[in-house]
Amino acid sequence: MKRVVITxxxxxxxxxxxxxxxxxAMREGRCGIGELDIRDVExxxxxxGGQVRGFSPEExxxxxxxxxxxxxxxxxxxxxxxxxxxxxxxxxxxMAARAGVVLGTAGGGVNTWDENxxxxxxxGKNRVHPFVVPKLMNNAAAxxxxxxxxxxxxxxxxxxxxxxxxxxxxxxxxxIRAGMSDVMVTGGSESMLCFGGIKAxxxxxxxxxxxxxxxxxxxxxxxxxxxxxxxxxxxxxHASARGADILAEVAGFAMTSDASDIVMPSRQGAARAxxxxxxxxxxAPGQIGYINAHGTGTAANDKTECAAVADVFGAHADDLMISxxxxxxxxxxxxxxxxxxxxxxxxxxxxxxxxxxxxxxxDPECALDVxxxxxxxxxxxxxxxxxxxxxxxxxxxxxxxx
Amino acid sequence: xAEDVQEKIFAIIAEQAVLEPADxxxxxxxxxxxxxxxxxxxxxxxxxxxxxxxxxxxxxxxGKSEFDVTTVASIVTAVEKLVAxxxx
Numbered sequence: 001m002k003r004v005v006i007t008x009x010x011x012x013x014x015x016x017x018x019x020x021x022x023x024x025a026m027r028e029g030r031c032g033i034g035e036l037d038i039r040d041v042e043x044x045x046x047x048x049g050g051q052v053r054g055f056s057p058e059e060x061x062x063x064x065x066x067x068x069x070x071x072x073x074x075x076x077x078x079x080x081x082x083x084x085x086x087x088x089x090x091x092x093x094x095m096a097a098r099a100g101v102v103l104g105t106a107g108g109g110v111n112t113w114d115e116n117x118x119x120x121x122x123x124g125k126n127r128v129h130p131f132v133v134p135k136l137m138n139n140a141a142a143x144x145x146x147x148x149x150x151x152x153x154x155x156x157x158x159x160x161x162x163x164x165x166x167x168x169x170x171x172x173x174x175x176i177r178a179g180m181s182d183v184m185v186t187g188g189s190e191s192m193l194c195f196g197g198i199k200a201x202x203x204x205x206x207x208x209x210x211x212x213x214x215x216x217x218x219x220x221x222x223x224x225x226x227x228x229x230x231x232x233x234x235x236x237x238h239a240s241a242r243g244a245d246i247l248a249e250v251a252g253f254a255m256t257s258d259a260s261d262i263v264m265p266s267r268q269g270a271a272r273a274x275x276x277x278x279x280x281x282x283x284a285p286g287q288i289g290y291i292n293a294h295g296t297g298t299a300a301n302d303k304t305e306c307a308a309v310a311d312v313f314g315a316h317a318d319d320l321m322i323s324x325x326x327x328x329x330x331x332x333x334x335x336x337x338x339x340x341x342x343x344x345x346x347x348x349x350x351x352x353x354x355x356x357x358x359x360x361x362x363d364p365e366c367a368l369d370v371x372x373x374x375x376x377x378x379x380x381x382x383x384x385x386x387x388x389x390x391x392x393x394x395x396x397x398x399x400x401x402x
Numbered sequence: 403x404a405e406d407v408q409e410k411i412f413a414i415i416a417e418q419a420v421l422e423p424a425d426x427x428x429x430x431x432x433x434x435x436x437x438x439x440x441x442x443x444x445x446x447x448x449x450x451x452x453x454x455x456x457x458x459x460x461x462x463x464x465g466k467s468e469f470d471v472t473t474v475a476s477i478v479t480a481v482e483k484l485v486a487x488x489x490x
Contacts, residue, residue, distance in 0.1 A: 206460075262440075298462050
């Protein structure tokens, strides 16, 4: 089997418009969550989110692109540009024919749905823009990346709610490992911070009105974020032969289904996914130094995830570090695993563990080292990135230092 | 008014529990009635719609909510209070 490495990374999210800005914010434990600036916010009971600030599409895209790119596609294109610039690859000939793009998103063009429903239902218009369908479709971002960079191999979009990005990156990993492709562009994107997007989430009553405080006894729910992170996954020999800078190795991946409840998480399902990823990577549990938690800040997720970690790691659970960066960038739903992979790369490459900020009170049901409030220096050789979706679909990636 | 509130709540809870309103009694908990967390959230939504009120309830901290969901009786009391407040 081939080995798979990461040779490019890019992002835009509430913490910054690039990987450097995002990692700087994570090192400083800065919070990107604030008051939402969206239309009709006064009719929402949830008014905070990890919104991308200081972003104007006109600075990045021409008029025709804007008419085709929903906000989730715009974020994808910006993150992909950074990742592909870093990788420094040209896609031509046989290489282009085999290289593809697999992305994750839960909702796709939610802003486009929202704006156009508003137009026909609320404003009573009987006509919408001709590009509504190609703009809102979940695969729009993957297709535009494919077109822009001439990626002609296996390309598609994965939608598994909050695990979408991890499932997408797992597919890209499998394809390179199996020898189907030498290079895959992968990651995910989400942009649900609009009236309809938040209103739908309000209904479940799992959102916090004030902050995302994962693992803290006084946590009171999740906070949504938005943005994208995109990576270039490359076959190891291919990357080494061209002298590429290797950010980390993608060593293993596992996915499980709880087969139990549409919203409540399962300790067994989460544990099986983590154990599966470790075994797939050929690692022992004791080698994992850091876990980027799913850590949503809901009562149910955090205690279930900690119990699953205890099941998988036994006594080593007390030695490893586990943090949730959602406390800083919010929950990017289908894009979240991609942004969180950046914290994993930082841990392996820079020896800096991103903190769980907003941590105020220890919870006996989350009695692990959650790296509270301040980043920490630590050398780790292998890490996990957890994603556990509504619907009970779990996807965990294992990364190793390059 | 009070009886009307109770009657509507019994009907809502009975529907969630797949029982007849006559099978519901004030001292029962939702747990005893077989209503899980999703059923609770749906019941609260139905209550908001029936009485045109906003119910302050966060599933992450049910104990801290001003809206006490311990028993059928506590729900009736909480709804009566909200109806009175939000009509004022």
